[in-house]
Amino acid sequence: DTGVSQDPRHKITKRGQNVTFRCDPISEHNRLYWYRQTLGQGPEFLTYFQNEAQLEKSRLLSDRFSAERPKGSFSTLEIQRTEQGDSAMYLCASSLLRETGELFFGEGSRLTVL
Amino acid sequence: GESVGLHLPTLSVQEGDNSIINCAYSNSASDYFIWYKQESGKGPQFIIDIRSNMDKRQGQRVTVLLNKTVKHLSLQIAATQPGDSAVYFCAENIISFNKFYFGSGTKLNVKP
Numbered sequence: 001d002t003g004v005s006q007d008p009r010h011k012i013t014k015r016g017q018n019v020t021f022r023c024d025p026i027s028e029h030n031r032l033y034w035y036r037q038t039l040g041q042g043p044e045f046l047t048y049f050q051n052e053a054q055l056e057k058s059r060l061l062s063d064r065f066s067a068e069r070p071k072g073s074f075s076t077l078e079i080q081r082t083e084q085g086d087s088a089m090y091l092c093a094s095s096l097l098r099e100t101g102e103l104f105f106g107e108g109s110r111l112t113v114l
Numbered sequence: 115g116e117s118v119g120l121h122l123p124t125l126s127v128q129e130g131d132n133s134i135i136n137c138a139y140s141n142s143a144s145d146y147f148i149w150y151k152q153e154s155g156k157g158p159q160f161i162i163d164i165r166s167n168m169d170k171r172q173g174q175r176v177t178v179l180l181n182k183t184v185k186h187l188s189l190q191i192a193a194t195q196p197g198d199s200a201v202y203f204c205a206e207n208i209i210s211f212n213k214f215y216f217g218s219g220t221k222l223n224v225k226p
Contacts, residue, residue, distance in 0.1 A: 031212070055212070108157050
């Protein structure tokens, strides 16, 4: 399978713990995005990378959230001191560096904070 | 700020009928408008996009219409099948910002 891969698919944690999600984009894709989705809502933009550079972060991304994309390949999204409001699906998407409307999404990592 | 929304949260259609899902947007500067399909437990899947300088684009069984005068986007699905049951999101993209903004979704139920 050469699509976008996310790990873990499900994570249950206690409030105050740190969690990390990993995304492996399609190999030739330069751009990588993180979105958050809650039940019944559309994905909300969090941040995106072009190669290894993080070009933009949403104001939704508090200082408890950090994302990296070392060497422009896989990316990690870490949430420190999790809160119940962090419970959501975290989606990763990738795309080529060209003008297009198409993002390729992974299956998502569902976070439940107890 | 940008705003993408949908008129109907749930749409039920009979198998074989045509479906029309509507979306309103507010940002005239968007370059692309896109439709995504999301099945339960899966990530969104690209269906079709349309550039802002077009008013119609057709794919396989799907047609997207863009009316910039009233800032309205629609997705037409011909001969709807049970496999079309999903939540459909419209999204918009401004190339220079390189961010995609999604609406809240319409759930399509296809009755056999």
